[in-house]
Amino acid sequence: MLDLGIVIVNWNTKALLHKCLQTVMASEGGFAFKVVVVDNASTDGSAAMVREVFPDVHLIASEVNGGFSYGNNIGLRALGFNGPGDVSADAPRYALLLNPDTEVPPESLFKMLQFMDANPDVGIAGPKLLLEDGTLDKACRRSFPTPAVAFYHFSGLAKAFPNSSRFARYNMTFKDIDEQTEVDTVVGAYMQVRRDVINAVGLLDEDFFMYGEDIDWSYRAKAAGWNVVYYPEVTVWHIKRAASRKSKKAQFEFTRAMLIFYRKHYRATTPLWMHLLILMGLMVKGGRGLWKELHQSPMKPTTV
Numbered sequence: 001m002l003d004l005g006i007v008i009v010n011w012n013t014k015a016l017l018h019k020c021l022q023t024v025m026a027s028e029g030g031f032a033f034k035v036v037v038v039d040n041a042s043t044d045g046s047a048a049m050v051r052e053v054f055p056d057v058h059l060i061a062s063e064v065n066g067g068f069s070y071g072n073n074i075g076l077r078a079l080g081f082n083g084p085g086d087v088s089a090d091a092p093r094y095a096l097l098l099n100p101d102t103e104v105p106p107e108s109l110f111k112m113l114q115f116m117d118a119n120p121d122v123g124i125a126g127p128k129l130l131l132e133d134g135t136l137d138k139a140c141r142r143s144f145p146t147p148a149v150a151f152y153h154f155s156g157l158a159k160a161f162p163n164s165s166r167f168a169r170y171n172m173t174f175k176d177i178d179e180q181t182e183v184d185t186v187v188g189a190y191m192q193v194r195r196d197v198i199n200a201v202g203l204l205d206e207d208f209f210m211y212g213e214d215i216d217w218s219y220r221a222k223a224a225g226w227n228v229v230y231y232p233e234v235t236v237w238h239i240k241r242a243a244s245r246k247s248k249k250a251q252f253e254f255t256r257a258m259l260i261f262y263r264k265h266y267r268a269t270t271p272l273w274m275h276l277l278i279l280m281g282l283m284v285k286g287g288r289g290l291w292k293e294l295h296q297s298p299m300k301p302t303t304v
Helices: 013-025 048-052 068-078 110-118 147-154 197-203 214-221 250-263 272-294
Strands: 004-010 031-039 058-062 081-083 094-100 124-128 181-183 190-194 226-237
Touching: 004 013, 004 068, 004 110, 013 031, 013 048, 031 048, 031 068, 048 058, 058 068, 068 081, 068 250, 081 124, 081 197, 094 110, 094 197, 110 124, 110 190, 110 226, 124 197, 124 214, 147 250, 147 272, 190 197, 190 214, 197 214, 214 226, 214 250
Parallel strands: 004 031, 004 094, 031 058, 124 226
Antiparallel strands: 094 190, 124 190, 181 226
16 A cells, blocks of 8 residues: 555646655655646646656646646546545555645655654644745644634734734744644644544545645644644645746635635535625635625535
8 A cells, every 4th residue: 555645736837846746755764655646737848747857757638627626636536535435445544635845855754654653643744844935834733713713814903913813823823833733723734644534534526726725624623623733843845836826716716715614514504694794805806706606605514
């Protein structure tokens, strides 16, 4: 059985994908892994580059850009993860979602495997992610965006009081970046998930085009009794939003993801007055593009 199955979803980041794969293939340690690249209908020659330069990588060239969840699910199925209770006998012990705009130091993958092997209660884990300027990618350790946490974050209270365990809960800026911490979620740029978790909760929710799918996966994992941990003993570099910064849909999809997550997990327990305030806030942030989404019926919790 493979130890690790790595899924990299790519969209028009050819040069970054090349560098990412170079670092992955240069990984050190005693473990067996397989890399699956799902190319989401890129037009920059990414798929051809993978075929020519990395023949050992399993390439799936999608004819459509179905989004981050869609692409990752294609890769996960190629590794033997088909849905809740449907995991192939030869599926790897862990699956790793990895962005093409990351660079993985040689011992990182092995150290993350060692950490999760030593902590069987940890269902999902992520490393310290550093941006190009050496600062922390705050998304790598977060709390769930409950109505209260989201309000503190988007109202500016989190920024005004970054050391407050109440107001700064979303990005957890009150915590030392070198402190191992149980969190609500890590980020899909590097998200290592135990085989048993996927067997229990299923794949990513494809209602999320981009953004929010990682938070939702962690939410379902924690609901099933697993811990999610930020593990800063391992550092990975992240050139954040290298693909999404090119997309005009990115900001809309971020707001839409918040709406989907809220409807799926919090709407049923939110008082009407707060519900109306949340919708107003999302409309202000999402603009006209979110109007159609706001008029859809609230989504019920689902398992993919």
